[in-house]
Amino acid sequence: MDSPYWNPRTETLPREDLRALQLAKLRTVSRWAAERSPHYRKAFADAGFSPDQLRTWDDLRRIPMLTRDAWMAGQAASPPYGELPVAGADRAIRLHTTSGTSGAEPLRALDSRKDWVWTSEMWCYGLWAQGVRPDDVGYVAFGYGSFIGFWGLHYALEKIGALTIPGGAQPTESRVRQIVDFGATVVASTPTYALRLAQEATALGIDLAASKVSKVVLSGEPAGSIPETKALIEKLWGAKAYDTAGMTEVSTIVMFECSKQPGGAHVIEDHLIEEVVDPETGEPVGYGEMGERVVTSFGRSMIPLLRYRTADLVVKVPHDRCTCGRGFDLYEGGILGRVDDMKLVRGTNVYPRAIEGIVRGFAEIVEFQIRITREGIRDEIALVVELAEGTPWDPIAERLGRELAASHEGLRFNVEQAPSGSLPRFELKARRLQDLRTAPIGAGSVS
Amino acid sequence: MSPDLNSRDLIGRELTRVESELLGVYTSLRALAASPDLPPCAVAGVRASLAHMAVLVSSLGLAFEHLLDEGV
Numbered sequence A: 001m002d003s004p005y006w007n008p009r010t011e012t013l014p015r016e017d018l019r020a021l022q023l024a025k026l027r028t029v030s031r032w033a034a035e036r037s038p039h040y041r042k043a044f045a046d047a048g049f050s051p052d053q054l055r056t057w058d059d060l061r062r063i064p065m066l067t068r069d070a071w072m073a074g075q076a077a078s079p080p081y082g083e084l085p086v087a088g089a090d091r092a093i094r095l096h097t098t099s100g101t102s103g104a105e106p107l108r109a110l111d112s113r114k115d116w117v118w119t120s121e122m123w124c125y126g127l128w129a130q131g132v133r134p135d136d137v138g139y140v141a142f143g144y145g146s147f148i149g150f151w152g153l154h155y156a157l158e159k160i161g162a163l164t165i166p167g168g169a170q171p172t173e174s175r176v177r178q179i180v181d182f183g184a185t186v187v188a189s190t191p192t193y194a195l196r197l198a199q200e201a202t203a204l205g206i207d208l209a210a211s212k213v214s215k216v217v218l219s220g221e222p223a224g225s226i227p228e229t230k231a232l233i234e235k236l237w238g239a240k241a242y243d244t245a246g247m248t249e250v251s252t253i254v255m256f257e258c259s260k261q262p263g264g265a266h267v268i269e270d271h272l273i274e275e276v277v278d279p280e281t282g283e284p285v286g287y288g289e290m291g292e293r294v295v296t297s298f299g300r301s302m303i304p305l306l307r308y309r310t311a312d313l314v315v316k317v318p319h320d321r322c323t324c325g326r327g328f329d330l331y332e333g334g335i336l337g338r339v340d341d342m343k344l345v346r347g348t349n350v351y352p353r354a355i356e357g358i359v360r361g362f363a364e365i366v367e368f369q370i371r372i373t374r375e376g377i378r379d380e381i382a383l384v385v386e387l388a389e390g391t392p393w394d395p396i397a398e399r400l401g402r403e404l405a406a407s408h409e410g411l412r413f414n415v416e417q418a419p420s421g422s423l424p425r426f427e428l429k430a431r432r433l434q435d436l437r438t439a440p441i442g443a444g445s446v447s
Numbered sequence B: 001m002s003p004d005l006n007s008r009d010l011i012g013r014e015l016t017r018v019e020s021e022l023l024g025v026y027t028s029l030r031a032l033a034a035s036p037d038l039p040p041c042a043v044a045g046v047r048a049s050l051a052h053m054a055v056l057v058s059s060l061g062l063a064f065e066h067l068l069d070e071g072v
Helices: A015-036 A038-047 A057-062 A068-077 A113-129 A151-160 A172-181 A191-204 A227-237 A352-359 A393-406 B017-033 B040-059
Strands: A094-097 A108-111 A137-140 A163-166 A186-189 A215-218 A240-247 A252-256 A264-267 A272-277 A290-297 A305-317 A330-332 A343-345 A348-350 A365-375 A378-387 A414-417 A433-435
Touching: A015 A038, A015 A057, A015 A290, A015 A305, A038 A068, A108 A113, A113 A151, A113 A240, A113 A252, A113 B040, A137 A151, A137 A172, A151 A163, A172 A191, A186 A191, A191 A215, A191 A227, A215 A227, A227 A240, A227 A352, A240 A264, A252 A272, A272 A305, A343 A378, A348 A352, A352 A365, A352 A378, A352 A393, A378 A393, A393 A414, B017 B040
Parallel strands: A137 A163, A137 A186, A186 A215, A215 A240, A365 A433, A378 A414
Antiparallel strands: A094 A108, A240 A252, A252 A264, A264 A330, A272 A290, A290 A305, A305 A330, A343 A348, A365 A378
């Protein structure tokens, strides 16, 4: 049976039925957490919450929220896995961690057999919606380390029945050659690394746009939904680029862009509840308003995840914004940033996503970095860029400075050129913002 | 929530014949996983199959439960 939906039964459910399904699963997961997780047993008692109170949809808000800080505090107090797991590691078959790119202690997450099957199932929703089918050849440009990254996508490709090529542990040049030589039709990577692969191909004299690749599946960074970044990837690859987003705390993706590409990503609502709240008050915000994602997952049995504050900024819009027929609501523009992403420079709000949107309008820029410093009492912001060889600097610098100022209330950026190959390259999550204002002189704290 | 073969799905809809059959496979595997007589190769195979069927019946909204106690 060919279908545009991986799971037609629930992807096209009326909203009322979808809510009923979510509530039924929520009751089960809440009881599971209350009975078995030391963290939830205490958190529920402290909040005066009992799963029996989940009678209507609005009762969801009785459940106390979970923060990353609480998770990490539990991990520190009860190493190595903390107080969330419902059982010991002997019941798990996998251990993964967060990427560790922020320099903080990585979060550790355990999965059972069923948890792991669920991880790939969520990726199947996304890949199928993007048109991936059994006759595809999928190339996973990913390091296959302890970071959960594209592991779930790998197993989803296998589950769909596509030929799956693990592109781990090798240089970028080798990956480019394998993508072409093995006839990959689908490539999965971070947005940053998709651009890096394309740059490498150009250096090798390989035209990726002439390859068999028709889809690039992006994840791991908000850049997958920045229109300028996506457009550049699509141009360089001659393929459609599809955004997805997830997190280690859930183990997999929570949203995917479908083939209609309506400018947003559908939330997998038959397996998750996604709320959007005011980051300051924790109160819900309505459709069309920006707020913080709060996720409840029905997938993991080892680590129940109830009302987890993600710190991701999103804008939810109704499902009928898209014409694909799914009943799943969307996040317009995917993940728009992080609650703590915004920087204040001389009274002006600066968002890394907005800067990247401008930078990606310059195909000549190979890599970039944003540096914020303090000179006396005055904050300075610099955009440091590497250009493709042979590109004249002055016209680029002038136009960049003008566009950055125009989009930031006249804030003047110092636009600087970096020597070729001097800026860091990224395979996982890119960290291109350096806020050096609070660091001791000479120390480079990466935020 | 344990599946009830004679009943409805998680939102109260009647099961189709195919859905009943899928739920039956799931229930059979669940029972098999509890069997003390299985050799290691069967334990692993049944548990792996049960994991897939558990996710399937959850995706279809037929049943939903966690199975750590069954080794899954």
